[in-house]
Amino acid sequence: MLEHVLGAIDVGAVVLDADRRVVLWNRWMAQHSGHPPAEVLGRDFLAVFPDLRGKRLDGAVRQALRDNFPAVLSQTLHKAPLALYADRAARSRGVRMQQAVAVTPLDVAGAARHCLIQVSDVSAAVHRERLLRDQAMELRSQTFSDGLTGIANRRHFDLSMEKEQRRAKRTGISLTMLMIDIDFFKAYNDHYGHQQGDDTLIRVANALAGSLQRPLDLIARYGGEEFAVVLPDMDSAGGARVAENLRQRIAQLAIPHAAATGSRLVTVSIGVATQSPHNPVEVVQLIGAADRALYAAKRCGRDRVVIENP
Numbered sequence: 001m002l003e004h005v006l007g008a009i010d011v012g013a014v015v016l017d018a019d020r021r022v023v024l025w026n027r028w029m030a031q032h033s034g035h036p037p038a039e040v041l042g043r044d045f046l047a048v049f050p051d052l053r054g055k056r057l058d059g060a061v062r063q064a065l066r067d068n069f070p071a072v073l074s075q076t077l078h079k080a081p082l083a084l085y086a087d088r089a090a091r092s093r094g095v096r097m098q099q100a101v102a103v104t105p106l107d108v109a110g111a112a113r114h115c116l117i118q119v120s121d122v123s124a125a126v127h128r129e130r131l132l133r134d135q136a137m138e139l140r141s142q143t144f145s146d147g148l149t150g151i152a153n154r155r156h157f158d159l160s161m162e163k164e165q166r167r168a169k170r171t172g173i174s175l176t177m178l179m180i181d182i183d184f185f186k187a188y189n190d191h192y193g194h195q196q197g198d199d200t201l202i203r204v205a206n207a208l209a210g211s212l213q214r215p216l217d218l219i220a221r222y223g224g225e226e227f228a229v230v231l232p233d234m235d236s237a238g239g240a241r242v243a244e245n246l247r248q249r250i251a252q253l254a255i256p257h258a259a260a261t262g263s264r265l266v267t268v269s270i271g272v273a274t275q276s277p278h279n280p281v282e283v284v285q286l287i288g289a290a291d292r293a294l295y296a297a298k299r300c301g302r303d304r305v306v307i308e309n310p
């Protein structure tokens, strides 16, 4: 009965004697290792699996036999310690089964201590875990990025702005923000259609994002055709330079805009506001100042940069 049970269970079972020789090798082990019992019984376990020497499982077997300590090998640290394969195809591709391994000391009447090694196939669980992790990462990135342009979304901007503003206050550095709005975009949509409007939004977003240089600079789609930029550790003069550079970059794209006045190209207006170390303000005040600067830029004819201090 016991032999039938050992043959039927969906777990690998190996018993080693005090000299690490294999004294039990169930059918599951034969099937997944490719070694029938006749080939391994009486042999040193490490001669069957030579690449185990010096590894965690080798140590766990020693500890079980010598010190009577059981061990469970962490699945994340030791994914596939034994050369075991799900099937022939996996073996020929050299793809080992993902395993959970437990080593248990066994007191055998009238003999020195043995140990039992139990192996289970956790490939499906590991695969499921990986899928869930990938999905979680995908969801996370969707939560913080704008669906149309792929840059950060408003939520990402709000969080980043709060964090950077606190950091600027704490460490006594400047923080500049820009509000950027595409000029005459309603007329652009009306003239070229919404689809081309979307394409232009994407091009403008990519050009703006590609022009920022420092790793902590963040550009987000603030709403509709409006973008916001956070520039940590940047004073007012530096912010004005960045803004002017962005304005020129968009003009250089030379995207035709037949319905715009002036250059008849797609242009942007930019408002700049800076929190200096001597004048810390609230985030709303900083955004309000950048907004006012943007509307001043619009009023003064668009395609320009205006600075306003909070």
Ligand SMILES: Nc1nc2c(ncn2[C@@H]2O[C@H](COP(=O)(O)OP(=O)(O)OP(=O)(O)O)[C@@H](O)[C@H]2O)c(=O)[nH]1
Binding pocket: 148, 181, 182, 183, 184, 185, 186, 187, 189, 193, 194, 195, 196, 197, 198, 201, 223, 224, 225, 298, 302
């Ligand atoms: N194609 C497209 N258009 C959008 C999107 N979001 C907002 N818009 C359009 O952007 C336009 C913004 O128009 P307004 O706020 O009147 O400003 P404007 O025409 O750009 O004029 P000024 O800002 O004063 O230069 C509206 O017509 C919106 O429909 C979008 O995701 N795709």
